[in-house]
Amino acid sequence: MDLKEEIDQRRREIHTEGYPMSVGEMLNVYRDGDLDIHPEFQRFFRWSDAQKSRFIESLLLGIPIPSVFVHQRQDGVWDVIDGLQRLSTIFEFVGVLKDEDGSSKPPSVLEATEYLPSLAGLRWEADASHNGLSPEHQRLIKRAAIDIKIVNRESDEDAKFDLFQRLNTGGSQLSDQEVRNCLLIMENPEFYRWLTTLQATSAFQNTVAVSDRAKDERYDAELVIRFLSLKDSTTEQLRGVGDMKDFLDRRSRGFARDESYDRDAETHSFEQTFTLLDEALSDQAFRRYDAASGRTRGGFSVSAFEAITIGVNTHLDEWLAMNADARNDELVKRSRQLWSDAEFRNNSGSGIRASGRIPKTIPRGKELFKP
Template sequence: MSLIEQINKKRRDIKTDGYPMAISEWVSMYEQGELDIHPEFQRFYRWSEAQKTGLIESILLGIPLPPIFVSQRQDGVWDVVDGLQRLSTIFQFLGILKDHSNKQVPPLVLEKTKYLPALENIQWESEENPKNTLPKELQLTFKRSKVSASIVLKESDETAKYDLFQRLNTGGSELSPQEVRNCLLLMINKQFFDWLKDLPTDENFINSTALSDRPLEQSYDVELALRFIILSEIPEGQLKGIGDVGLFLTEKMTEIAKNRRYKRAAEKSLFAATFEVLNGALGEDSFKRYNNKKKRHEGGFLLSLFETVALGVAYNISNGTLCSEAEISKRAKSLWSTKGFTDWTSSGTTASRRLPRLIPLGRTVFSKNNHRHDSNH
């Protein structure tokens, strides 16, 4: 296929529209439920008060803002792809912003700026001190100000929407790969998103993974849950064809989210059983390196251990072949004396090369039929 043919094909995958809209029109869509800014993503909305004031100042001064990118759902509602913080700031200033629990967010009180020091303590409406209310003339100017909409129409390909998310992931708070997937998942199937997000709230999972705050802020626990449901029972023949693991996870997630026959209850049961076993056998050491010389676990969470231990235990639970709980702890420690494990966990080993070796290894190691797991395994 020639370059021109490739470009023409991809251009057909993404159908767009766009036009300038007054802030009052954005407000109307938000209040009528025709615009979804996804308050589920609280981390994305974390501008400082100075940044928020800066945006309001720009609008009052007539400085053009970048367009808001939205994706049109099948029901016609616009999902905000890029521009969440700008719209949230505008709605908070106007006193209409709702949080993820549908509760009113306290209205924005502006700070003084270099160019407009008189903005200090200004609000859209201040009943306590009318002097701090934005003058009516400026309110009208504000509401009539234009912010362009760039719309990805519902006919567009889902993968193209995901690519768009990644390309627009600029400025402010950079999103992690799973946060970008979360955005896409909300568009495809919100119920599945809620189900997936609920999996890592399992207490045994929380205790055995012992993740620190930063990865939790970036939805890494949700990514681990996604890896679990995709890889725990994947046929070994498919492992070598994974390629780019991030893209593979996204494509499989989309496929599962669209599959109405997907057995969520059975998958949730396997997830819960796996981490109940691991928490009982190893607790918060489940995915930490084992120091053979010092005879103790050290360091933080290791993804390669999760891929070997959690997925191996899950596979054997599913097949009724799991070894005893006492053996789980011994065999997890013995991995650090196993060449087939240590060779593929060194830094620089890509996930696409690692997974075809570690997943089958974990399935073998934690099987009750494996009576001879030793350093030569």
């Protein structure tokens, strides 16, 4: 297949149409339940009150805003692909935005902006503590036009996921994992919620001990997916990892789509693996061991995380069969040996990509952590 044929095939798989709608019309669509902005997404999109106020200012001043992309589901409901923060800001200000529990969120209060300082302290409608917008100014907002780009339901099944990913990476403020979480919510909300329960496991949190900033970017959630994706990968799959971001995207969405994926068994395996590591190593589990000083140094090492967790999980039954004190001593010993192992050290340094690291460090971890 040549380039022309590839382009023609892919262009036929994505069917779109577009037309402008007023903010007032979008409010009605949302109130009627015909627009799904996925309340779970709101935790990943972090506009400040000042940013929200500037957006409302733009509507009042008639400044054009970027297009909103939606996907039309089989039931006719529109899934928001891009534009959630803009729409959420409007819905929250008007007082109709729902949270994850289906409850109405309190209406937001505007801040002063550069061009409209008199917005300070205003709400959509007045209450005992705040002044409200006049009916004239409410009409300005309700009549503001939004360009809606619709990916029709006849499009390829993956069209909305591909579009969401392309629109929300690169210049976006979202981390790779936050984008991935959004994709998983669109794919299978129950699977996403299951991942969050694994992420919250105390033994897991104790051992990874990542920074607050990394948690804010959902790096601990990425580590859960990294563990699940690597532990059952074949040698051939490990050799074909390529870009780690793409690998984790493929694997996690594959799990979310697989109706036979045994979450109960995976939960049990996950909890047992990290409980053993927590009991033996706690927050030192994935930090570099310096034999000269006899201490761990530095921060979290993803290379150690991969090799140790997959190594222990591969031989989980054997580790569980051991006496607890002997097991803890041996896990400490093996984790220290990892840092003096030439195969691991040569393939886990800075500058080595996952595609070069994974096919060597994972098999080595399985060897080193065989009881």
